[in-house]
Amino acid sequence: MKVKQLQLKNYRNYELLDLTFNDGLTILTGENAQGKTNLLEAIFLLSMAKSHRTNHDNELIRWGESYAQVEAMIETKNYDFPLSLSFGPKGKIAKVNHIEQAKLSHFIGKLNVVLFAPEDLQLIKGSPSLRRKFLDSELGQSHPVYLQALLDYNRILKQRNRYLKENGYKKQFDQVYFDVITDQLIEKAVEIITYRIEFVEALDELARPIHKSLSNQRDILSLEYKSSTSKLDYEQLDTLDQQFHRLYENSLEREKERGVTAYGPHRDDFYFALNEKDAQNFASQGQQRTIVLSLKLAEIEWLNNRIGEYPILLLDDVLSELDDNRQHILMSQIEGKVQTFLTTATIKGLNLTQLEHAQILYVEDGQITEEGE
Numbered sequence: 001m002k003v004k005q006l007q008l009k010n011y012r013n014y015e016l017l018d019l020t021f022n023d024g025l026t027i028l029t030g031e032n033a034q035g036k037t038n039l040l041e042a043i044f045l046l047s048m049a050k051s052h053r054t055n056h057d058n059e060l061i062r063w064g065e066s067y068a069q070v071e072a073m074i075e076t077k078n079y080d081f082p083l084s085l086s087f088g089p090k091g092k093i094a095k096v097n098h099i100e101q102a103k104l105s106h107f108i109g110k111l112n113v114v115l116f117a118p119e120d121l122q123l124i125k126g127s128p129s130l131r132r133k134f135l136d137s138e139l140g141q142s143h144p145v146y147l148q149a150l151l152d153y154n155r156i157l158k159q160r161n162r163y164l165k166e167n168g169y170k171k172q173f174d175q176v177y178f179d180v181i182t183d184q185l186i187e188k189a190v191e192i193i194t195y196r197i198e199f200v201e202a203l204d205e206l207a208r209p210i211h212k213s214l215s216n217q218r219d220i221l222s223l224e225y226k227s228s229t230s231k232l233d234y235e236q237l238d239t240l241d242q243q244f245h246r247l248y249e250n251s252l253e254r255e256k257e258r259g260v261t262a263y264g265p266h267r268d269d270f271y272f273a274l275n276e277k278d279a280q281n282f283a284s285q286g287q288q289r290t291i292v293l294s295l296k297l298a299e300i301e302w303l304n305n306r307i308g309e310y311p312i313l314l315l316d317d318v319l320s321e322l323d324d325n326r327q328h329i330l331m332s333q334i335e336g337k338v339q340t341f342l343t344t345a346t347i348k349g350l351n352l353t354q355l356e357h358a359q360i361l362y363v364e365d366g367q368i369t370e371e372g373e
């Protein structure tokens with residue numbers, strides 16, 4: 001999969017931009033705060049219909065303007081198609097092949113990307129919500145069914161929590177109505193957990209050899225998806241439905257008191273271990289960086305296995321943080337297969353043989369000049 005052309009209108013600090021990319025490596029270079037990450041963010045937007053940096057779409061509109069538009073021509077193995085996303089007074093409008101999509105979930109995942117940004121280092125030591133967000137966005141962009149199950153789960157969870165909060169302490173608590181919501185929640189919970197476990201197991205398998213080679217054969221990486229409670233046994237997926245029913249029955253009084261749903265995939269987490277030791281507590285900065293890199297490379301392979309095409313790789317200011325050996329392994333892993341966009345303040349920090357064939361774009365105050373222009 002490739003992004004052939006990109007057009008931006010009133011997007012962030014770009015007034016009007018029209019770019020054509022080559023198939024391999026595109027390097028965006030320039031001083032701080034010139035618009036390098038904004039450009040990667042634009043490509044990310046076309047994949048997920050939302051930014052990785054903000055939940056407020058208004059921030060994407062160029063200051064003083066009333067709408068923004070991001071458009072691209074996507075090339076896949078079988079056909080090319082345009083994607084566009086615009087933000088304005090009517091909200092967010094997503095189009096595939098010039099046709100407006102009634103639901104954003106029909107737009108998400110038409111373009112597949114893997115983003116590696118400095119904030120991803122938080123994946124190891126940050127809060128579980130970051131790791132859940134990672135799982136949800138990766139599975140969401142490649143499995144429309146997962147995305148739908150997640151949207152349904154979140155809606156039902158909100159409804160259940162509201163009922164618990166507003167009626168949990170009342171005598172006329174409608175148990176029949178509450179059981180119907182709980183049944184619906186459990187059905188979606190089991191679906192989500194099953195997908196997540198399968199995904200983490202696949203990543204575990206793919207990331208292990210990559211990590212071994214990135215760590216000079218020193219470290220064995222493993223990943224495991226875990227429930228927030230020992231009262232659920234994820235090894236027994238075929239009985240998960242019954243396990244959930246039992247758990248919710250037993251914790252009803254507590255849930256009524258607290259007014260929230262205490263258990264479910266919205267509380268789950270997944271763990272990284274290095275040589276069987278919890279990476280959250282023991283991994284050094286460098287080891288964390290290598291784990292995330294292994295994870296991203298595993299994700300690229302997973303997407304290729306899943307959709308039969310390699311995704312686009314977006315590397316935001318992370319390459320110069322890697323030593324020459326890791327830079328080399330990363331680039332050789334993706335060379336010739338994965339269209340890659342990377343941002344860097346200076347090309348000097350990069351020790352890449354691929355530089356010779358790379359498309360180099362200089363970014364300055366929302367304007368781009370190409371090497372040789």
Ligand SMILES: Nc1ncnc2c1ncn2[C@@H]1O[C@H](COP(=O)(O)OP(=O)(O)OP(=O)(O)O)[C@@H](O)[C@H]1O
Nearest residue numbers: 012013032033034035036037038059060061062063
């Ligand atoms: N809605 C907007 N309208 C106009 N300019 C904006 C808007 N949002 C952000 N900017 C500007 O975009 C610039 C930031 O761009 P970006 O985050 O792409 O920087 P960068 O080139 O990646 O820099 P760094 O190397 O520091 O990460 C800032 O100058 C900011 O003021």
